[in-house]
Amino acid sequence: MDxxxxxxxxxxxxxxxxxxxxxxxxxxxxxxxxxxxxxxxIDEAVEQLNQSGGGRALGFICDVRDYxxxxxxxxxAVKELGGLDILINNAGIGxxxxxxxxxxxxxxxxxxxxxxxxxxxxxxxxxxxxQRGGGYVINISSLAGVNAHPRMAAYNASKFGLNGFxxxxxxxxxxxxxxVSYIMPGSVNTEFGGDLxxxxxxxxxxxxxxxxxxVDLLHHDDRSLPSRVEIRPSKPxxx
Ligand SMILES: NC(=O)c1ccc[n+]([C@@H]2O[C@H](COP(=O)([O-])OP(=O)(O)OC[C@H]3O[C@@H](n4cnc5c(N)ncnc54)[C@H](OP(=O)(O)O)[C@@H]3O)[C@@H](O)[C@H]2O)c1
Numbered sequence: 001m002d003x004x005x006x007x008x009x010x011x012x013x014x015x016x017x018x019x020x021x022x023x024x025x026x027x028x029x030x031x032x033x034x035x036x037x038x039x040x041x042i043d044e045a046v047e048q049l050n051q052s053g054g055g056r057a058l059g060f061i062c063d064v065r066d067y068x069x070x071x072x073x074x075x076x077a078v079k080e081l082g083g084l085d086i087l088i089n090n091a092g093i094g095x096x097x098x099x100x101x102x103x104x105x106x107x108x109x110x111x112x113x114x115x116x117x118x119x120x121x122x123x124x125x126x127x128x129x130x131q132r133g134g135g136y137v138i139n140i141s142s143l144a145g146v147n148a149h150p151r152m153a154a155y156n157a158s159k160f161g162l163n164g165f166x167x168x169x170x171x172x173x174x175x176x177x178x179x180v181s182y183i184m185p186g187s188v189n190t191e192f193g194g195d196l197x198x199x200x201x202x203x204x205x206x207x208x209x210x211x212x213x214x215v216d217l218l219h220h221d222d223r224s225l226p227s228r229v230e231i232r233p234s235k236p237x238x239x
Contacts, residue, residue, distance in 0.1 A: 001136060001218050004029040005055075007081040009074070011064055011121060012091030014041040016190035017140060020207025021088055021214050026052045028215060030086065033077040035062040064091045064117030065109070074124035084128040088214065089118040090140040094155045094193040107154045114158035115165065122169060126178065134177030138214055139166045141182045143232060159184075163228075170227050179225050181217050185210055186232035204233050 008025050012018040013034025025032050026049050034049070034057060036042050042059035049057035058080055062073040078084050092114045095106045118139055129135030144152055145159030163182060170180035189197045189204040213229055220226065 001085070001220075001222075003215075003218060006030050006085040007077070007083050008032045008086035008088065009077045009084060009121070009125065010034050010088040010090055011062070011117070012036055013059075013088075014038065014045045016192060017185070017188055017207045017210045018088070018090035019045055020211040021090060022049055022057060023052050024208070024211035024215050025086070026050075026055045026057055028054060028218075030055045031081045032057045033073075033081060034059050035064075035073050036091070037061065037063050064120060065112040067120045070117070070120035071124055074121070074128065078128055083132050084125055085132055085135045086218065087121060087125040087129075087135070087137045088140070089121055089137065091117060092140065092142075092158075094152075096151045096155065096193060098151055099153045102154055110154040110158050111161070114155075115161045118162060118165065126173060126176075129173075129178050130176055135179075136218060137169065137173075137178065137180045138217060139180070139182040140210070141166070141184045143184050143186045143230065145182075145184055146230075167227070170225075174225070177222075179217075179227075181225065181227050181229065183210060183213055183217075183229045183231065187236070203235055203237065205231065 008030045010018050010022045013022040014036035022032050022034050039061050046057045046059040060073050060076045062069045064070055095110055141162045142159045144156050145163040148156045166180055166182040185205055187204040189201045189206055
């Protein structure tokens with residue numbers, strides 16, 4: 001895909017991996033709409049993104065768990081940008097407790113963000129991509145989508161589910177010139193799960209590492225679709 005003047009939506013683009021992806025896309029000349037739940041963080045990110053050179057950025061507040069808000073987000077992005085070619089489903093949360101400790105509300109929040117939110121965004125974005133003759137959906141999954149761990153049941157369920165959703169969607173829309181890929185990162189140095197990015201975690205991947213994979217995927221020739229990408233820190237601490 002030639003990225004110059006393409007239109008993209010990055011959910012959860014105010015910080016962490018989404019912010020890194022939005023920055024890389026703007027630098028490639030893409031017009032990017034980011035979304036998240038906190039207006040102050042969106043405003044700060046949009047200001048910085050617009051200093052990256054290349055394309056431009058705008059922002060819109062949206063909780064991806066709410067279908068009405070996602071509809072408004074996609075409408076806004078299409079109206080303000082002029083269309084939609086690329087959807088990066090990045091917004092996600094992790095709550096790491098045993099099944100016994102996990103409240104039904106927290107379990108629902110993880111599934112509604114990481115799975116239902118992705119469905120809502122795809123449901124709204126795909127007709128827009130069809131109107132433009134094609135597009136690209138990239139879902140940010142996790143290695144927790146293939147490896148189960150104690151205290152990760154809700155997160156594992158959401159990312160295993162997201163992988164299945166991505167595979168089915170890929171097969172559904174490939175003949176409409178819409179590509180679907182999902183990326184499964186290992187540990188990335190962000191605020192994810194209430195953590196803080198820190199120097200002690202410098203062995204971890206960075207948002208820029210994931211952004212590089214996104215840009216590489218988008219640059220693949222029309223005939224080629226790397227539909228599932230695993231990326232992990234090369235040297236995690238020895239166990
Ligand atoms: N960090 C890792 O080690 C790692 C590893 C593998 C996969 N991942 C995946 O990568 C994605 C991004 O994670 P990250 O590490 O960048 O986390 P992060 O630093 O916590 O950023 C998460 C982003 O998503 C937004 N968000 C969260 N809930 C949302 C909701 N309901 N509606 C809209 N936006 C929402 C947040 O903004 P607001 O809070 O303002 O909404 C923020 O912009 C997630 O899908 C995560 O599962 C992360």
